[in-house]
Amino acid sequence: MKSWITKIVIGVLAAGVVLATATAQSRVTLPELPPAAGEECVEPTDVMRRDHPKFLLHIRDETVHGGIRGARHSLVECIDCHVQPVGGNEPPRYSDPQHFCASCHVFTGVRVDCFQCHADRPARATYFHKLSGHRHHMGDGTLSAAELKLLAEQGESHE
Amino acid sequence: MSDQAHDGARRKFLGTAAAAAALAAAPGVFFWQGVARARGTDGASSEVRWGMLIDTTQCAKGCDACVRACNEEHGITSTGRPTTDAQWIRKLDVRDPATGHAHSLPMMCQHCEQPPCVDVCPTGASFKRADGIVLVDKHICIGCRYCMMACPYHARSFIHEPLQDQLPHAPRGKGTVESCTMCVHRVDEGRVPACKEACQEAGYGAIVFGNLHDPESEIAQRLAKEGGTKVRADLRLNQGVRYRGLT
Ligand code: SF4
Ligand code: SF4
Numbered sequence: 001m002k003s004w005i006t007k008i009v010i011g012v013l014a015a016g017v018v019l020a021t022a023t024a025q026s027r028v029t030l031p032e033l034p035p036a037a038g039e040e041c042v043e044p045t046d047v048m049r050r051d052h053p054k055f056l057l058h059i060r061d062e063t064v065h066g067g068i069r070g071a072r073h074s075l076v077e078c079i080d081c082h083v084q085p086v087g088g089n090e091p092p093r094y095s096d097p098q099h100f101c102a103s104c105h106v107f108t109g110v111r112v113d114c115f116q117c118h119a120d121r122p123a124r125a126t127y128f129h130k131l132s133g134h135r136h137h138m139g140d141g142t143l144s145a146a147e148l149k150l151l152a153e154q155g156e157s158h159e
Numbered sequence: 160m161s162d163q164a165h166d167g168a169r170r171k172f173l174g175t176a177a178a179a180a181a182l183a184a185a186p187g188v189f190f191w192q193g194v195a196r197a198r199g200t201d202g203a204s205s206e207v208r209w210g211m212l213i214d215t216t217q218c219a220k221g222c223d224a225c226v227r228a229c230n231e232e233h234g235i236t237s238t239g240r241p242t243t244d245a246q247w248i249r250k251l252d253v254r255d256p257a258t259g260h261a262h263s264l265p266m267m268c269q270h271c272e273q274p275p276c277v278d279v280c281p282t283g284a285s286f287k288r289a290d291g292i293v294l295v296d297k298h299i300c301i302g303c304r305y306c307m308m309a310c311p312y313h314a315r316s317f318i319h320e321p322l323q324d325q326l327p328h329a330p331r332g333k334g335t336v337e338s339c340t341m342c343v344h345r346v347d348e349g350r351v352p353a354c355k356e357a358c359q360e361a362g363y364g365a366i367v368f369g370n371l372h373d374p375e376s377e378i379a380q381r382l383a384k385e386g387g388t389k390v391r392a393d394l395r396l397n398q399g400v401r402y403r404g405l406t
Contacts, residue, residue: 064296067203067288069347076327093323117297117332119325 031107034092034100038081042072052078056114075114080122094120201347208272208291209341210371210399211355212378212387213264217365218358220263223250225366228357229267232342234326238319245316245331247339248354262405265354265366268293268314268339269390270399276306276315285336291371291399292343297335306336311391314338341399371399 041048043055055073062068082100083091092098094115097106101120105112229235229248237244248267254260270293276285277293284300287293295306295315307315315338318331325331328344342352355366369378381387387401 060298062202064294064298065286065288067290067343067347068201069344079327116321117325117330117335119327119330121324123327 031103033103034082034084034086034098036081036100037084041081042077075118079119083121091121203288203290203292203347205289206372208371208399209346210270210291210369210378210401211341211352212367212381212401212403214365214367214403215262215264216404217363218263218265219361219363219365220252220261222263222361222363224357224361224363225265225354226250228353229339232345232353233329233331233340234324235331243317243319245318245337247314247316247337264402264405266312266314266390267354267400268310268341269312269396270339270341272397272399273395275309275311275396279305279309281305288343292341292346293338294340294343295336295338297330297332297337300335302334302336304336310338311394311396 043051052073056075059068059071059073062071063074078101085091086098092102094102097103099120101112101115226248233247235245235247248265250263251266252261252263254262270291272287272291274285274287274293277287279285281303282299282301284296284298285293285306286296302317304317307313307317315336317336318333321333322331331337342350342354345352351368352366355368358364358366367378367381369376371379371382373379374383381403382401385403387403388405389396389398389401390405
């Protein structure tokens with residue numbers, strides 16, 4: 001499992017280098033990332049590009065073994081926001097290069113097996129709503145003042 | 160239940176403290192470790208033991224509302240080859256040949272306190288949560304099926320073929336073993352399992368779900384008053400699922 005993660009991390013880092021080089025020289029066709037439903041990702045783009053496997057792995061064990069749910073970095077949330085219907089059709093599957101995850105993973109040659117088990121598209125009811133209506137983003141209205149403050153502080157720490 | 164709430168509050172505090180510490184120590188670097196917990200969700204607590212009491216005197220022969228609800232809840236569909244289809248819950252009709260007394264009852268993972276599936280699993284994929292729910296971590300499962308052999312209740316299924324369009328809350332896939340999760344995704348949200356809900360809606364109310372450790376809960380009170388049978392109690396697995404009216 002460790003070596004799998006290492007490969008992904010190296011792959012993503014390599015992708016970063018390729019992306020940077022490609023932008024400078026414009027010799028390679030860059031992946032076209034489909035638009036997301038939400039206004040803003042849970043982390044800045046450069047952090048997500050580098051660290052998304054870490055985020056997902058970290059909460060995976062907490063969720064499955066500890067039953068701790070509602071984390072910001074959940075795969076379900078990524079899919080809900082990033083995989084959207086295209087031109088009135090169903091959202092693309094992972095096997096389709098138009099799929100948000102596939103668009104970059106195909107480009108970087110990093111194969112993931114997440115979608116052998118996990119849904120690669122939002123639940124049908126979800127993609128008819130804007131992200132802001134999603135329960136995890138909204139919470140259940142019980143965030144304490146301290147938590148709100150904490151979230152606000154954390155938001156600022158990236159600036 | 161108040162213990163569970165207490166535990167949740169404690170987690171919330173610890174999460175907040177950890178996040179604050181991470182920010183102070185190295186802002187941006189360990190930032191995400193704090194964020195993952197900032198929302199303060201409750202986790203599985205050993206103060207709770209989830210269980211079910213199935214009252215076979217209320218369960219109707221021919222009714223399969225619980226089975227249908229389970230399939231729908233977890234996106235379980237038939238491949239057209241019933242011998243290898245996944246089956247998390249099934250209806251059994253049993254009859255005592257001596258007396259002719261017959262029952263109909265749902266049978267699923269019994270969420271054993273001493274689960275043989277966990278004992279034999281070579282990878283640690285089969286595990287028991289702190290609150291007694293027995294699960295397969297499919298990230299770790301290698302599909303060896305030892306657990307299926309070890310389970311006295313034939314409660315587990317192996318997925319033989321690639322799946323698609325799984326439900327977001329119910330990841331399932333080829334090469335892994337699965338069984339009743341006691342609707343862990345619902346339980347973690349404070350809801351009841353889909354089979355219990357469906358049985359209630361069908362008007363039978365044969366399934367009682369709750370915390371065996373809480374003497375005030377309906378399940379504990381009914382077990383105290385009416386008793387409950389553990390199927391194959393001779394195996395001393397101390398299952399979380401109990402039956403009433405079997406004898
Ligand atoms: S009933 Fe079977 S699958 Fe469920 S905990 Fe017991 S041994 Fe494991
Ligand atoms: S099939 Fe999976 S869960 Fe069952 S014993 Fe093997 S590794 Fe463990």
